[in-house]
Amino acid sequence: MNEPTAALPTVVIGAGPVGLAAAAHLVARDQNPLVLEAGPSAGTAVREWSHVRLFSPWAEVVDPAAEKLLAPTGWVRPDGTAYPSGADWTELYLQPLADALGDRVRYGCRVTGVSRSGRDRVVDAGREEQPFTVHLLTAEGVEERVTARAVIDASGTWSTPSPLGADGLPALGERAAADRIAYRVPDLKNPAVRDRYAGRRTAVIGSGTSAFTALAGLADLAKQHPGTRTSWVLRRGVSESTFGGGEADELPARGALGLRAKATVDDGYAETVTGFRTSTVDRGADGRLVLVAEDGRRLEPVDEVIVLTGLRPDLSFLDEVRLGLDERLQAPVQLAPLIDPNVHSCGTVYPHGEKELAHPEPHLYLAGMKSYGRARTFLAMTGYEQVRSIAAALAGDQEAAERVELTLPETGVCGGAGLFDEPETQQEEADGDGGGCCAAPDTGQPGGSRAPTASGGC
Incomplete structure (x- = not known):
C-alpha cells in the first residue's frame, strides 16, 4: 500500500x-x-x-x-x-x-x-x-x-428480512398487504402492539426460535384475551427436531423456549399448518388476509401475519x-x-x-x-x-x-435473545432472532430466524 x-x-x-x-x-x-x-x-x-x-x-x-x-x-x-x-x-x-x-x-x-x-x-x-x-x-x-x-x-x-414467499421472493400481494404483515418478534408489552394482536387471529410463519418466541407471547396474550388465536405455518412438517433439543439442549434457555413452544401447540393455543409454502396473499373485502400455498390450499382468514423466515x-x-x-x-x-x-x-x-x-x-x-x-x-x-x-x-x-x-x-454457547425483558425468567426463556449473538442451530426446517449483531446502519 x-x-x-x-x-x-x-x-x-x-x-x-x-x-x-x-x-x-x-x-x-x-x-x-x-x-x-x-x-x-x-x-x-x-x-x-x-x-x-x-x-x-x-x-x-x-x-x-x-x-x-x-x-x-x-x-x-x-x-x-x-x-x-x-x-x-x-x-x-x-x-x-x-x-x-x-x-x-x-x-x-x-x-x-x-x-x-x-x-x-x-x-x-x-x-x-x-x-x-x-x-x-x-x-x-x-x-x-x-x-x-x-x-x-x-x-x-x-x-433485510426474508420475505413470506417460499421461493425467497415476496409472495404475490405481500407488498400490498404490508400494513398487516410484521417481520419482527412483536413486543407485546407495548400497549399499541398488544392491541394489534389481542382478540385477533394471527399467522406466524417460520420454524426458528423467533417463531417460538412469537408463539409463546401470543399464547400468553390468549390467556388474557380468549379471542386471540394463532396459526403456526411451517414449510415442512413437524418432527422430533422441530422444537430443538428440549432438556438436552446445550443452552438450557433455548431448550426451555422450544419446550414452551411445544406446550403452546399441545395446549391448543396455536394450530399447526404443515407443508405450506406461501405463494399469494389475498386481501378480503373486510381487510383480512388469506394465505394461499403453491399447491392451492387456502388458510382461514387472519388479521395479522408475522413473518420470521430469516x-x-x-x-x-x-x-x-x-x-x-x-x-x-x-x-x-x-x-x-x-x-x-x-x-x-x-x-x-x-x-x-x-x-x-x-x-x-x-x-x-x-x-x-x-x-x-x-x-x-x-x-x-x-x-x-x-x-x-x-x-x-x-x-x-x-x-x-x-x-x-x-x-x-x-x-457451544450461542447468543440470541430471551423472550421479553423479564429478569426473573431471563435464563429460562429465550429466542434466536431478536438477539445479539447468534440464532439457534438450524432445526432442519426452512424459514428459521437469525440474530442481528450489527446495527442497521449503512
Whole structure:
C-alpha cells in the first residue's frame, strides 16, 4: 500500500457490536477508523429489539479491545454471569463504547456505494494501488464521499428480512398487504402492539426460535384475551427436531423456549399448518388476509401475519467492488464451508479471521453477521475474533492475523435473545432472532430466524 493511501482512514460500516469492536481493535493498533452509522445512535438495530434478552451472558458479549478502550472512562463491566437485554447491551456497552471512540463515529451516514477511486469493477489497471471511495448520504440529505485505505462492512442483516414467499421472493400481494404483515418478534408489552394482536387471529410463519418466541407471547396474550388465536405455518412438517433439543439442549434457555413452544401447540393455543409454502396473499373485502400455498390450499382468514423466515445481507451498495461469495450462503467462499447451517451450529463453527474473510478486492471485508450471509450460526464472540484478525492484518501483523485467539466454550454457547425483558425468567426463556449473538442451530426446517449483531446502519 502506497504511503498516501496508508494514511487514509479505514471505513467501518455500522456502529453495532462488531463494527464498534473493529474500531476498538484498529485504535489499539494505532490505525485510524471512521465508523459510519446510518442511525442516530450506536446499536440502532439492537435498539429495535430492546425488549428481548440474549442467550449469552455479559462475559461473552463484550469485546476485549473494546473493554480496554472503555477502562479509562471509568466504565465497569456488568456482572459477567448476567444475561443482558437488547436495551442493556446498547445502554451499558455499545453507546459508551461509541462515546469513547468520539469523533471516529459519525451518525446519520448511510453508505450508498463503495468502489475503487477512478476504477469501476471492470477495470484491472492500477486497481490495487487506488484507495477506496465510499459514497454516503447524510440524514440531512447531503451526498458526501470519503476516501479510505480499507473498508470493513459490519452493517449486519437486520434491515433485510426474508420475505413470506417460499421461493425467497415476496409472495404475490405481500407488498400490498404490508400494513398487516410484521417481520419482527412483536413486543407485546407495548400497549399499541398488544392491541394489534389481542382478540385477533394471527399467522406466524417460520420454524426458528423467533417463531417460538412469537408463539409463546401470543399464547400468553390468549390467556388474557380468549379471542386471540394463532396459526403456526411451517414449510415442512413437524418432527422430533422441530422444537430443538428440549432438556438436552446445550443452552438450557433455548431448550426451555422450544419446550414452551411445544406446550403452546399441545395446549391448543396455536394450530399447526404443515407443508405450506406461501405463494399469494389475498386481501378480503373486510381487510383480512388469506394465505394461499403453491399447491392451492387456502388458510382461514387472519388479521395479522408475522413473518420470521430469516435475514439476508444487503449487497446493493457493494456492486462496484469484487466480492468472492458462496453461491448459496452469500458468505465469503472460504468461510462458507465452515458455517454451513446444514452441518454446523454456533458451537461447531471454527474460529476464523482475515484469511477466510478475504475477497478478490484487497482490504475489503465483510464482518460480523453480514459475513455469514444467510447462515444462522453466527456468534458475537466469533465476530470479535474476526475483526481482531482483520485489524492485525491491516496493521501489517500477519502473524497475529493468522493466530487463533478465541476458544469457544465446550457447550457451544450461542447468543440470541430471551423472550421479553423479564429478569426473573431471563435464563429460562429465550429466542434466536431478536438477539445479539447468534440464532439457534438450524432445526432442519426452512424459514428459521437469525440474530442481528450489527446495527442497521449503512
